[in-house]
Amino acid sequence: MGAIIKGKPVADSISEGIILEVKELKERNIIPKLVAVRVGENESDLSYERGAFKRCSKVGIEMEVKKFPGSISEEEFIAEIKKLNDDKSVNGILVFRPLPKQLSEDNIKYIISPEKDIDCLSPINVAKLMENDNTGFVPCTPSAVMEILKYYNVDIAGKNVVIIGRSMLVGKPISILLLNENATVTICHSQTRDISMFSSKADIVIVGVGKANMIDESYIKEGAIVIDVGINICSNGKLCGDVNTDRCFNKASMITPVPSGVGSVTTSVLVKHVIKACKLQNNV
Amino acid sequence: MGAIIKGKPVADSISEGIILEVKELKERNIIPKLVAVRVGENESDLSYERGAFKRCSKVGIEMEVKKFPGSISEEEFIAEIKKLNDDKSVNGILVFRPLPKQLSEDNIKYIISPEKDIDCLSPINVAKLMENDNTGFVPCTPSAVMEILKYYNVDIAGKNVVIIGRSMLVGKPISILLLNENATVTICHSQTRDISMFSSKADIVIVGVGKANMIDESYIKEGAIVIDVGINICSNGKLCGDVNTDRCFNKASMITPVPSGVGSVTTSVLVKHVIKACKLQNNV
Structure with missing residues (x-):
């Protein structure tokens, strides 16, 4: 039986660190x-x-x-x-x-x-992401996914990670970030013949495709970690992710909910990026 | 039994096209x-x-x-x-x-x-690669790999491609190029626990790690297409690739040799990029 891993504790933990950093900056x-x-x-x-x-x-x-x-x-x-x-x-x-x-x-x-571009609109920051140059800024959502994995002590190096979706805002940057952290990364998408063939062997599955409840238990292996980046309006009018949480919950070891998952961490990442930019600009 | 697919016919075919383009440009x-x-x-x-x-x-x-x-x-x-x-x-x-x-x-x-940067040194071209913007320039070696696959009519869309190596000059750009062509892409590297577990299921295996003869028949599946981007000096003093061609030859359906493989195509790609730059600069 899996644990629902929420975004709030991650966001709070980031915020706590930021509060101290802001205090130090204000003292200067x-x-x-x-x-x-x-x-x-x-x-x-x-x-x-x-x-x-x-x-x-x-x-x-x-x-x-x-x-x-x-x-x-x-x-x-x-x-x-x-x-x-x-x-x-x-x-x-x-x-x-x-x-x-x-x-x-x-x-x-x-x-x-590029120095103020905290959500990676500038090509300079896109290139820095690709080159693993951490003076740049990564888009906030991929950055939030990395924060969640770190907060919940998920080991990334050497792990088999499958990313479903290849957008410029989610799939591509996340794959580069995970590769830079030594994961073995597979990127699946709409043209992949059998996504579950790949995802059902993965230690970590990250989904960002924009299709409500697309991923059920047949897509994941026992004990997998599942991160749901999707935000959709379901048939019942409520927000839901790309992962059918109810059906994956028992098989996964950890799973992010929607709402209250990845989305809850993005504003914390945003302020973290502002502080990083501020420090770089002030040579702190 | 596999076919050795050499770079020269690919290079010649590219050059033929270029010769015509140069003629047209000179007429202007x-x-x-x-x-x-x-x-x-x-x-x-x-x-x-x-x-x-x-x-x-x-x-x-x-x-x-x-x-x-x-x-x-x-x-x-x-x-x-x-x-x-x-x-x-x-x-x-x-x-x-x-x-x-x-x-x-x-x-x-x-x-x-960036407009003259035909081998993708500029971050603007790195970003264009990532964003699938074909007004940019991709590094010549990944571009040569794509030309070889196209020349030998290798279907890429939906194929399971494993790339071994994650360098900025080979592995990362090739993975993005193949993803843009609708392949399902897995990137393995030195931190991958069992590379053969991934590569032995792949339709196409692309290797660029700089380790002489690292890849033998246990790494590939029957009928796989194997592209060797490595150039190493072997113990006998001769040039060799990352793939042990002799041992993989019977199992692969197509395999590039070293020398006379990918390396033979890079200068053709280089001149192709010069023509592209020239045309863009002259609005032709």
């Missing part, structure tokens, strides 16, 4: 600051924003939201990002994505300062 | 040009340089070598790279690596123009 008159850049009034952006605000105020980080109308031109938007790049009081910039159509992420990713 | 008064940047007199650099020269003259691409003394300072070196960036007659820049100690690759990679 450095006030860490995050700016979230939001275009329009997307509900999922607003929800993440509220969570980030709560987390920042808890740990003592200043947070400001720059709100722009959904109709902002790319030229104006780029000018605003440049202002934030140049503003020395700003340590981290979080741009809510996806952006409306007239704003090309492919143009904006080259504008944001 | 565009003369594609590669500059190789060499510091010191490293024998493997010189050998690659000779191969590149031969290939360039065969396909009609201009090639120049900028030679610098092993003692050149980083400041001078960077100034030289910037000159090449600014020189409109230069379409591709190849920097021989590794560089001597006083020249930090980590600094120089930010200097080279």
Whole structure:
């Protein structure tokens, strides 16, 4: 019978560390600051924003939201990002994505300062991830997965890890992070002929595909660790993950729930990245 | 019994295509040009340089070598790279690596123009690889592996591919390229507990670890396709790969030799990248 491993204790543990770091920074008159850049009034952006605000105020980080109308031109938007790049009081910039159509992420990713790009929009940070250069910033969700594995003392080196999903925000970066930590990594996806053939042999299964309850007990081996990165609206209208937790619970040794799993850790990772950026910028 | 699949026909086929492209470019008064940047007199650099020269003259691409003394300072070196960036007659820049100690690759990679960086030194090209943006340049060796698979009509989508080795020049980029082509990809390395457990189930095995003859028939399944990226000096003083070709030959369906395998394709890929750079720079 498996243990449900929740995100909250992980988030709390990260926050505790951050609170001490913020205290030390403030003693040097450095006030860490995050700016979230939001275009329009997307509900999922607003929800993440509220969570980030709560987390920042808890740990003592200043947070400001720059709100722009959904109709902002790319030229104006780029000018605003440049202002934030140049503003020395700003340590981290979080741009809510996806952006409306007239704003090309492919143009904006080259504008944001890599040093302030705490959610890995800039190609410089994508390359640093690939090169295992830890002066960069990894996207918050993959980073949250790594924090969960560390908090629950999951040994990664030499383990057989199967990742289901190959997106730029989840599957690809997680596979590189785990590879850098010496896991043997297999990446499965929609074109994989028989995902369960791979995942049912894995010590750790990480799922991020966006299909509600896709993974049942036939996909995992006895004692596997299962991390569910999916967030879907189920037929009953409630939030659910890509993993059918009820059906996998008895077979897995540890399993993250949805909600209250990976998603609960992302804002803590976000503030952790702000502190990292702040320290690098101030040579602390 | 397997077929030895050599690099030469692949290289010749690429060159044939390039010759036509060069002809078309010259009709528009565009003369594609590669500059190789060499510091010191490293024998493997010189050998690659000779191969590149031969290939360039065969396909009609201009090639120049900028030679610098092993003692050149980083400041001078960077100034030289910037000159090449600014020189409109230069379409591709190849920097021989590794560089001597006083020249930090980590600094120089930010200097080279991504548009001319035909061997993927720049982080912009590393990120484009990761993001499956084909306006970038992939390192020549992984690119050569893909060309071989395509030339010999190896179906990649949905196949179980095991990559042994996780270097920035071979294993990591190849895994991303294969993932982008819909393979199910597993990356094994020195910390993998039992590599053969993974590789012996794979449809395609790609090896780049730098250990002479490490892979014998126990590592592959009947009918597997085996691509050997290793180049080592064996105990008998001859060149050999990471795969023991003699022992795997009967079990594999196709296997690349060393020498005359992947290595024979890299200069063709190099000139292909020069043409791509030239066309992008001239909006052709």
